[in-house]
Amino acid sequence: MKKIITIVMVFAMLLGLAACGAEDPNKKSAGVMTYQQYMDAPMDSEVTIECYVMATQSWWQDTINVYAQDGTGGYFIYNLACSEADAAKLTQGTKIKVKGYKSEWSGEIEVVDGTFEFGKGSWTAPVTDVSDKLGKDELANYMNQYVSFKGMKVESEALYKWDGSGAQGDDLYFNVSLGGNTYSFTVESYLCGSDTEVYKTVEGLKVGDTVDMEGFLYWYEGPNPHITKVTVK
Secondary structure, eight states: OOOHHHHHHHHHHHHHHHHTTTTOOOOOEEETHHHHHHHHSSOEEEEEEEEEEEOOOOOOOOOEEEEEOOOOEEEEEEEEEEOOOHHTTTTTTTTEEEEEEEETTEEEEEEEEEEEEEEEEEEOOOOOOOOGGTTTTTGGGTTTSSSEEEEEEEEEEEEEEEEOOBBTBEEEEEEEEEEEEEEEEEOOOOTTTTTTTTHHHHHHHOOOEEEEEEHHHBBBBOOOOOEEEEEEE
């Protein structure tokens, strides 16, 4: 009887989702690539993608950098042509269609020289825990997705810029470890500025602290996550 009730409840939930028009994040318009088709496309080739905004960096000179996802994978859209008025509309969950070129920079796969139009619908990707993927080749499968890292040990206090030559307001770089391996993480100042909670938290981290973190799995000569949330345990 309990099994029958469970099946009925699951079926009812699915019907409810259908009734309220739940968004299918992998549904594409005509002529739009699936995530796999995008990944299979040659470098420097023209691509057309549909995705949902997860976050943006600061708008500057009619361009903006966008972290986005669909139900399969993540996208980093670099220097997307965008007016200041439209930049304000690129809030989390917003659907966009982007035409640009697939590119690679120091291992980071991204879309460049893009233009976009707004789509209908809204969806926000859940965070994916990739702690057990650190140090493994399969971590690259999660490039540009919103991910979490749990139980990390702080190995260095934060530096302003990668070499410590900067000042408050610049990117923060800090090292954390898990399972004996050390990784470099970043607070990207154009994404999370010095007035944000995550920036202030990372400034105050001490060697030996244990932290859980969330952010976007950016790539620079290997994984270089752009962290948006830090919880000190």
